[in-house]
Amino acid sequence: MKDMSFALTDDQKALKTAVYDLCKQYTGEYWRELDAKREYPDAFINDLTKAGYLAVLIPQEYGGAGLGIMEAALILEEINRSGGNGGACHAQMYIMGTVLRHGSEPQKRQYLPKLATGELRLQAFGVTEPNAGSDTTKLQTTAIKKGDRYVVNGQKMFISRVLQSDLMLLLARTTPVDQVKKKTDGLSVFLIDIREAKGKGLDVRPLRMMMNHSTNALFFDNLEIPASSLIGQEGKGFSYILDGMNAERILVASDSLGDARWFIEKAVAYSSQRVIFGKPIGANQGVQFPIAKAYMAIEAADLMRTKAAKLFDADISCGPEANMAKYLASEAAIEAGNACIDCHGGYGFAEEYDIERKFRESRLYRAAPINNNLIMAYVGEHVLGMPRSY
């Protein structure tokens, strides 16, 4: 790539400001109350949808803004930097990518314009299973074709926003693993209408998690879905999911960068004004250096995220950069969160300061949507050419 300038355009800077200003209307109190009740941020999501921010990646011909992953990344960063939680937003942005890339033209015409206006929500993505975990090809949920229907049976774990979405993308096995050449074959992606499925073969059981994430266990018991729910070709679902991974990594890295920046802004402000032993605590190197160190980690992660996004938008392969960005940003957020809690003393643990909430929220991204261990395994194997560990 000849031009690797990381400077933002004037439009991107204006986008950041506009998103931040909108998000700031949703105060810490708003997020805290939702967190306590484990409720979905409906008003916030509706406002962002109305402003067109969640449809940023949907092409204009389907009613979206048709912008790049860089713009989507900046939106998520600002949501999280403002003190909010962009989990539902990043899901809406990337899950629809599978429909966009692999759906038929009628499917795209049916769903994408309604996703762009907010008439429909697609924020649920069912991959993880209790007996497969990170080893996706071992998943046991089956979808067996019977005439013009598929019949789905199995169980999914930790599937977020099922009760707040109209549609869910589901990965299920359509050909038994012992009947395919490669274990990655025989998996298929379906776009399920949750409203029709609930209670008719789909049972949704909410899980109370460490953070407010609307997460559930799902049970499929002879759920019948129309054969037209299949996205793309039967048996090719694993490659479709892989296709979307780089975008997802870049978006999650941006959530983490926003969290990390929120922690640092809080830490700098507090430690500059809190006077103990006759001077601001931030004058002590024991307080200042962890904040400065975390800031450097954030800036380095930002460079990698921006490089990955620029490569992605230029249609140049960016697997290593997208993975490294997700790793670096999620670790930087944890480092910044620790520095922020530490400099706040006891107040860092008090709910009304929002730091403990943001810490819980940002901690997720070390583990999901993919664990950082597996990112290191990717770098070891695919970037450094070392032996495969799993």
Ligand SMILES: Cc1cc2nc3c(=O)[nH]c(=O)nc-3n(C[C@H](O)[C@H](O)[C@H](O)COP(=O)(O)OP(=O)(O)OC[C@H]3O[C@@H](n4cnc5c(N)ncnc54)[C@H](O)[C@@H]3O)c2cc1C
């Ligand atoms: C709040 C929340 C929301 C989620 N939302 C969704 C969702 O909407 N949709 C969805 O499909 N999933 C979702 N997930 C699931 C998440 O993606 C999984 O937790 C994750 O993929 C790992 O699966 P597992 O939890 O079974 O862990 P396991 O695969 O059992 O792994 C456990 C630990 O072992 C490590 N490990 C395993 N194998 C190796 C190896 N070879 N080398 C090194 N370390 C290894 C892992 O890194 C991890 O630390 C969510 C999870 C959470 C916590």
